[in-house]
Amino acid sequence: AQKVTQAQTEISVVEKEDVTLDCVYETRDTTYYLFWYKQPPSGELVFLIRRNSFDEQNEISGRYSWNFQKSTSSFNFTITASQVVDSAVYFCAGMDSSYKLIFGSGTRLLVRP
Amino acid sequence: ETGVTQTPRHLVMGMTNKKSLKCEQHLGHNAMYWYKQSAKKPLELMFVYSLEERVENNSVPSRFSPECPNSSHLFLHLHTLQPEDSALYLCASSQGGTTDTQYFGPGTRLTVL
8 A cells, every 4th residue: 555644734934944845655666656736725736746756866846846765755845935825735645556646644834924 | 728627616515405516627638536635634536537437436425426428527416415525525637547647626615514
């Protein structure tokens, strides 16, 4: 069975601070896919990124960056110079050979002005 | 036109009512999904349709009845619901393959009195 753990329930930072959201994904499969989604107060889940297990290159997109380390099963997400508009719940998700997308419990990020 | 739309956005119903949730995707995708997001639980997969055929029913009670008349539309018919069914119901779609990235709609906030 697969499992996604987001240990941080809620994080509060002041605008312009950097913040890292942690995610640990467990599965027995060697091939799997990892995702991050953002859920603003409006409710819609917004897709941010997808990584395949065989691709350990880190990725940067503007102020967002993702660090995937297969050895520790971690797929962490960093927001640089956070902004108030980044306030949302962020979900990490994984999919293995079951082809079911499994979500973590989410991390609520509050960016204060 | 946004990629995945859902109507209504909010719904209040009694336990004896019958109502339907509607989802429409404008992305040319072939697979559609229903998820349930309760206050205290991670997102739960309910149903998966691929090319209009149901390929997954994740042990959902029969008071939830999905319908997929074509690859762009997905319905969730509700009848004799319980108060614990109150949740955010999210629809998603993906291109076709079971490992493709899923894109979500804004959800329907359902309250069962």
